[in-house]
Amino acid sequence: MQWEEVRQAYPEKWVVLEAIESYSQDNIRVVKDMAVLDCFDDSMQALRRHAELHKQKPDREFYFFHTSRENLDIHEKKWTGLRKV
Template sequence: MKWEEIRKQYPNTFIKFEIVDSHMEEDKEIVDEIALIKTIKDGKEAMLEHLKCKTGQYIYNTAKDRVEIQMIKYIGIRGKI
């Protein structure tokens, strides 16, 4: 589903999802399309659900205009840019 559709269907709600389609803008991944896994009722439950996320799963609030994921480049074992 497109992010705009999710926002209309679930206003101001935490959701758990996987990325289906995205693009890069500078050092951020901008998510265009997602696969909804579940809705989450409040911030406390969102934090607990975040701890259970598998690789590629994210928790985000639909109050945001778009999904932006900050990318961090690691250089070696102990450094990051």
């Protein structure tokens, strides 16, 4: 699905998405194709579901957004320093 299709199918909802086809351009993540994994009325439920999915499958690309957003503005952050292993 594309974002406009998601917005029409799930109006005024929080959706948890998986990026199926995406790429980076000028520090912006562009998601061309996505799958809706879950939808919620409450942002905290969407956040918890996103965290759960990310913990289970950290190598996959998950997001959560409210469908009132016209565009997906996903800015990439560059991580510096050390992380726990």
